[in-house]
Amino acid sequence: MHKTYSTHARTEELSPSRSNKIRGISAAVAVLACGLLPAVSFAQAEAQPASLQLVSSSSAAEGTLTATAEPLEVEPVKSDTTALPDAPSFSSSKAPADGEEGTGGFGGQPRAAKPHEAGHLDKIIQPGEIAPRLTVGDKILIGLRANATYTYMAGWVVSAAYEQVVNGAPNYGQTGKGFAQRLGAAAARSASDNIFSDSVLAPILHEDPRYYRLGPGHNFVARFFYAGTRELITRSDSGARTINFADIGGNLGGAALTQWYYPPLNRNVSQVMQTWGSSLGGDAVRNVANEFFPRGILHFGHSN
Numbered sequence: 258m259h260k261t262y263s264t265h266a267r268t269e270e271l272s273p274s275r276s277n278k279i280r281g282i283s284a285a286v287a288v289l290a291c292g293l294l295p296a297v298s299f300a301q302a303e304a305q306p307a308s309l310q311l312v313s314s315s316s317a318a319e320g321t322l323t324a325t326a327e328p329l330e331v332e333p334v335k336s337d338t339t340a341l342p343d344a345p346s347f348s349s350s351k352a353p354a355d356g357e358e359g360t361g362g363f364g365g366q367p368r369a370a371k372p373h374e375a376g377h378l379d380k381i382i383q384p385g386e387i388a389p390r391l392t393v394g395d396k397i398l399i400g401l402r403a404n405a406t407y408t409y410m411a412g413w414v415v416s417a418a419y420e421q422v423v424n425g426a427p428n429y430g431q432t433g434k435g436f437a438q439r440l441g442a443a444a445a446r447s448a449s450d451n452i453f454s455d456s457v458l459a460p461i462l463h464e465d466p467r468y469y470r471l472g473p474g475h476n477f478v479a480r481f482f483y484a485g486t487r488e489l490i491t492r493s494d495s496g497a498r499t500i501n502f503a504d505i506g507g508n509l510g511g512a513a514l515t516q517w518y519y520p521p522l523n524r525n526v527s528q529v530m531q532t533w534g535s536s537l538g539g540d541a542v543r544n545v546a547n548e549f550f551p552r553g554i555l556h557f558g559h560s561n
Contacts, residue, residue: 454507
């Protein structure tokens with residue numbers, strides 16, 4: 258009984274000591290926690306994103322300053338969408354007024370005027386004009402139409418008047434009737450030359466029956482020589498330079514045909530050769546006139 262009491266008493270005596278140890282450990286833990294808490298808070302503050310900034314706001318009602326963390330808003334950079342005039346992508350949407358050249362393209366350079374396209378029945382091609390490709394029907398019509406132009410009609414009168422003055426072939430006499438006969442013969446010879454050259458031989462030989470003017474951009478000698486030699490040199494349908502077989506052969510055919518309506522005195526081979534040469538020379542003179550006088554003679558044979 259006494260032993261039991263002793264053991265119980267000893268147990269009661271150890272309880273205060275254990276309790277003090279527990280209190281000491283708790284106090285140490287509390288002190289350690291109080292020391293680590295500021296460090297943890299500081300580390301958390303350092304770990305905040307760089308996009309947060311401290312903004313000071315003033316309260317007018319309370320007169321105190323409060324610190325709040327707000328996200329940093331980066332203002333987008335506004336890009337200037339207006340292209341410079343000399344930029345490669347610059348283009349103007351403004352429509353040019355009448356008579357005004359438009360601008361656009363690289364460097365804002367003036368927009369070149371659209372080239373004018375010649376008509377399919379135009380026998381004279383102006384400098385800078387686009388010459389359309391001729392069909393067989395176009396060439397036939399060009400040969401027929403040339404006979405109804407003032408250019409060729411004027412040639413008939415000049416030829417008949419010259420032969421009337423010098424009393425040359427065809428020898429119809431120097432009377433009024435003789436002049437009328439010479440005028441009719443000149444018209445028949447010119448018409449047959451055009452038909453044989455432009456309507457018959459040009460389609461067969463694939464030659465271009467049109468005259469291409471050089472224009473004032475070349476010197477006088479070059480233009481004169483060019484115009485005078487177009488009876489011998491021309492273009493093919495593909496644009497290549499070639500001998501003008503159509504005109505040479507067509508004038509020869511027209512000269513040979515005069516044997517059907519010239520007076521008996523002029524019906525011989527020698528007269529055919531003379532007529533052929535004069536026809537080629539007349540066409541050369543006409544080309545020179547068309548080259549240098551586009552507004553005086555040329556426009557009569559130019560359809561617009």
